[in-house]
Amino acid sequence: MVPPLVLDIDGTLTTPTGRLDPRVFELLPEWDAPVVFATGKAFPYPVALASFLGRRERVIAENGGVVYVDGKTTIVGDxxxxxxxxxxxxxxxxxxxxxxxxxxxxxxxxxxxxxxxxxxxxxxxxxxxxxxxxxxxxxxxxxxxSPDVSKGRGLKRAAETLGIDAVDFVAVGDSENDVSTFEVVGESYAVANADAAARSAADVVVESAHMDGTVEVLAALRDRSA
The missing domain is CATH 3.90.1070 (Hypothetical Protein Ta0175; Chain: A, domain 2)
Incomplete structure (x- = not known):
């Protein structure tokens, strides 16, 4: 079985010019495990992405300020x-x-x-x-x-709602705000365009950048679970 995923969006599921990479629509709709989108963007953006992918709306928005999983909303921060x-x-x-x-x-x-x-x-x-x-x-x-808000704390809330341990997730990201996610999952990957903080915190820095790097990670996870 493939593992559950927690995926950043900008810089991770996008092209170098910031557009959503079309391979998202090829690879993620059929991923046979929960997928949580964790982003710094406002709440509607990851919800829309999940909806257009035909996936259940499981999102961490605003760097952990909003967690929405299967109809349950948690809002934290000041x-x-x-x-x-x-x-x-x-x-x-x-x-x-x-x-x-x-x-x-x-x-x-x-x-x-x-x-x-x-x-x-x-x-x-x-x-x-x-x-x-x-x-x-x-x-x-x-x-x-608020300093007590982070994607990592958001993932813990999301995982609890899903009945999954956060360490069972695999994370892919590219930025400082992904570090807290990397710290709570069992396996973490930084794409090659990642900043220094994300690269240092990740278990693995992949060779390819942006969505190319994420594709590299997903292919390896599929091969390993075959």
Missing amino acids: PDAAWAVVEAFRERGGDLGWGDGDTANRWRETEVAVSIDADEALLREVAAAAGDVEVVDTGYAYHVK
């Missing part, structure tokens, strides 16, 4: 503290960097995402002064969130 930091950041001349629409935060429930092009030093300075939030760099955004 969005008010995150927004207070962001407002202080703005008062000192900072800009979230998303423009007028800001779809990055429109449906976000537990944290605030700031563009990777924003003033990182100022954002971190304001967050440090507040003391009750942290800033996580996912490579795609700076996430202002």
Whole structure:
């Protein structure tokens, strides 16, 4: 039997240009074990991905701030503290960097995402002064969130709901926010484009990048279970 999976999305299931790789629709619908999508994106994004894949909606969103498994929702974190930091950041001349629409935060429930092009030093300075939030760099955004929120804690909640031990999962990811997931699963892989934190925490760093690396991992898992 193939193992259950916990998969990051950006940088892991995407092309180098950030598009969802079409091989997701070839490989994941028929994976014969639970698949949990764990992402820094807002709640609707991984739910939509699971739905379009025809899989049950089992997701960890907002870096662990929202966990949704088979109709059960768990929301953790303090969005008010995150927004207070962001407002202080703005008062000192900072800009979230998303423009007028800001779809990055429109449906976000537990944290605030700031563009990777924003003033990182100022954002971190304001967050440090507040003391009750942290800033996580996912490579795609700076996430202002409660320090007790993480994908790893989210996976533990998801696994409990599913009746599966977290150590039975295999994780694939590429970023600092995947480190906590790597720490609680039994087997973890960083794709070749992963940042230093993810590479250091993973059991294995695969040779290929982005979805090519994930395909490499899934093929090896299938071969091993055959």
